[in-house]
Amino acid sequence: MDQRSLEAAAKSGNIDLLYELIHEDPYVLNKIDNVPFVDTPLHVAAVAGQIEFAMEVMNLKPSFARKLNADGLSPLHLAVDHSHFWLVLEIVKVDPSLVRLKGRHGMTPLLFAVSRKNIDVISEFFLVCPESIVDANVNGENALHIAVKNDDQREGVVVKVLMGWILRLCQKDAERTETRVINRRDKDGNTALHLAASENNRQAMKLMLESSKINVNIENKNVLTVVDIAALHNNREMERKVKRHGGKRAVSLVGLKTTSELLGSQLTWKESRRTRKIRFFSSISEERRNALLVVVALIITAIYLSDRSPASRRRF
Incomplete structure (x- = not known):
């Protein structure tokens, strides 16, 4: 009876009925959550496009949003499939990783x-x-x-x-x-x-x-x-x-090395140098990396300006 009543509440978006059922059995949502693959009230609301009810259930039982039904679909999959655009937006506002x-x-x-x-x-x-x-x-x-x-x-x-x-x-x-x-x-x-x-x-x-x-x-x-x-x-x-x-x-396409051939080959001087550079920049903090880039930019600008000065032009 609880399952059918919950389904009816989800289809119609009746939040009051949802809480009446919770009053009668505080474990009613937990019982559903214990089933590995099932249509939860959130799945039913997603098909029906019941935004307020879906958000209420998602607030009470966040795990329902990640549960797949027997067809291997989550509530968000169903909302997309049934073109409920605004419900889709509300669901991903709560959890973008879905x-x-x-x-x-x-x-x-x-x-x-x-x-x-x-x-x-x-x-x-x-x-x-x-x-x-x-x-x-x-x-x-x-x-x-x-x-x-x-x-x-x-x-x-x-x-x-x-x-x-x-x-x-x-x-x-x-x-x-x-x-x-x-x-x-x-x-x-x-x-x-x-x-x-x-x-x-x-x-x-x-x-x-x-x-x-x-x-x-x-x-x-x-x-x-x-x-x-x-x-x-x-x-x-x-x-x-x-x-x-x-x-x-x-x-x-001749002469192309496979990954195993490449890994088994001798490391060249250029590869070694590039690897050291990459490892160095990967190990420093974002703030320090940005600071280094600013210093490099200032040095390049100074060199450029000195090359354009009257004194430098007179030397040539």
Whole structure:
């Protein structure tokens, strides 16, 4: 009876009924929480779009927000799936990390939103949880892979939003993040660029090639580069475009070392010097690093000004 009454309260958004049931049995929510995979009142409210009720339950039982139901979905997944935009916003206000919660097939709410082409939700997720851009599902597919597979080729709105975010990243590890996302390989070794070439998605390819961090010569598990795939589809225009960005056929990529060969090779003087520099800058505090950069900038400015002074010009 409690379960059915709770479900009815969640569907209708009846908060008074919720507390009546808690009065009758203070452990009513705990009993639900003890079940590993279950539709909690928060799940039911998420489907129904009952914002106030959902927030009340989330306040009483925060663990419900991370619980997956028998379909492997969290309340946030369900709110995205049912297009309850304002409920989605309220949930992530309370806990932004829920954007990265993995459900069925390793799909996060962000990846779910990308597959549903919900650009408003995608944009909000990036604002509250920017690190979610690196997440991938169990097949190794990140947001770009999923967008290329599901987006409309003519408009390419989702890919536009994703690349617009990636190219505007400004945080400390922005370049590394861009490199990780744009060159991520799925279970078949395909990057999003491979998929775009396979589907003749020119718009997506054009957008991704704007990234200076893109590696156009990655080989998939079939030992095919993007140029190879374009050639297989007899797409000369796309083949020429990728070649202009340094793209090559797989047979042309000779002499490249594997990771094991690289690690087993002798450390060069340049590599040793670079490693020491990186370790030094990594070990110092942010304040000291900024101070060093200011000093370097002042020295360069002083040298530049001295070179432009009348006295320095008379010497030549």
